């Protein structure tokens with residue numbers, strides 16, 4: 001794949017976290033805008049250079065395979081003008097200092113918002129913002145596209161904290177104040193199921209398209225992007241591809257995080273315990289499906305704002321999850337569970353308890369996680385050490401220690417601990 005000498009669109013967007021989802025979502029929305037020729041993306045990898053090494057030789061071009069239950073369609077996406085190794089902080093700082101750069105987007109995974117080390121993505125971003133301040137590059141928008149509740153506040157909090165630390169170390173100071181005045185943090189709810197690309201996908205693109213793409217991306221046809229916030233230096237016409245701009249993001253965010261991501265997490269743990277590999281497999285199992293429906297009933301009681309149309313959203317989710325041609329592996333979704341439960345399950349459990357109900361459906365999700373971490377050969381989680389320590393205990397005390405890693409208040413509520421302890425084992429074969 002190559003641009004055959006045609007120029008890439010000029011870089012006006014910097015992205016951190018060059019993964020599969022960024023390409024099926026923000027890069028695709030940007031390529032679909034009527035002003036796409038004015039908005040190129042420089043996309044930086046996170047921990048490893050691999051994704052940049054695969055894309056750079058093909059001029060940033062890649063194939064999006066849109067996979068529906070009926071078949072695949074193929075589209076070359078041209079919005080990534082540069083694919084860069086995240087370790088190249090000189091290029092990042094140069095681009096962020098440039099007044100033409102108007103937007104920074106992030107898909108760095110949920111746990112990275114708690115990582116303030118200088119070489120983590122947000123540390124790099126803050127050094128880039130310092131370069132922008134020094135160069136007089138002007139205001140800019142930072143758009144978090146990670147599955148976090150109130151991701152705008154999470155991004156702002158993390159960036160300002162790191163800027164304050166830098167201020168404390170420097171003689172000049174003032175960076176945190178500059179960030180507060182010049183960086184507009186935009187909140188989003190993002191949605192497009194994008195599993196990891198497999199070698200079979202690479203082979204399929206070669207066969208069906210007649211060219212070699214080292215790094216295609218596979219996604220479902222559905223795509224949604226709901227945004228809230230200002231873009232002081234402009235943005236692409238993402239609405240052309242269906243993006244929605246709203247004043248109050250929270251109801252949409254909760255609907256997506258609780259119903260879609262919550263169901264994913266429930267299916268991941270209950271499904272793995274019952275030997276299923278993918279979301280579609282687990283959904284066919286009545287035990288897993290009942291657990292999802294019960295959790296959804298609880299979540300729906302707290303999704304009452306007009307316009308959310310929860311019954312239609314649930315029906316659409318069942319259809320999306322059941323797509324037999326999307327192999328979305330439960331093992332991938334199961335990663336970082338302590339953090340994901342906090343976002344996808346705990347708010348529903350708390351809301352149910354506050355309303356005087358048990359929260360049985362949400363409690364089941366935590367019970368399934370406890371069972372899964374007890375059995376898993378490998379646990380990928382920012383709290384893996386503490387999880388292992390808790391697993392060394394026994395009985396109710398063990399359950400309580402594991403719940404504490406998800407939420408300290410829940411662990412302090414004896415009725416919740418008893419409820420979850422009694423549910424452990426519900427999904428085992």
Ligand SMILES: NC(=O)c1ccc[n+]([C@@H]2O[C@H](COP(=O)([O-])OP(=O)(O)OC[C@H]3O[C@@H](n4cnc5c(N)ncnc54)[C@H](O)[C@@H]3O)[C@@H](O)[C@H]2O)c1
Nearest residue numbers: 017018019020021046047107108109110146147192193194
């Ligand atoms: N895949 C999806 O269906 C989907 C849908 C909606 C939202 N999201 C959001 O996008 C995020 C990324 O998803 P993806 O499928 O592209 O994953 P991915 O693994 O393909 O990409 C994640 C990117 O973040 C970087 N990263 C991860 N952990 C890091 C760390 N500790 N330090 C530095 N960089 C790190 C990786 O290097 C990579 O560039 C998710 O965590 C989620 O918040 C994903």
Ligand SMILES: O=P(O)(O)OC[C@@H](O)[C@@H](O)[C@H](O)[C@H](O)CO
Nearest residue numbers: 147190191192193194261264333
């Ligand atoms: O991407 P993660 O690992 O945070 O979560 C796994 C899935 O629940 C998630 O990626 C969904 O597929 C996605 O949020 C759908 O839009």
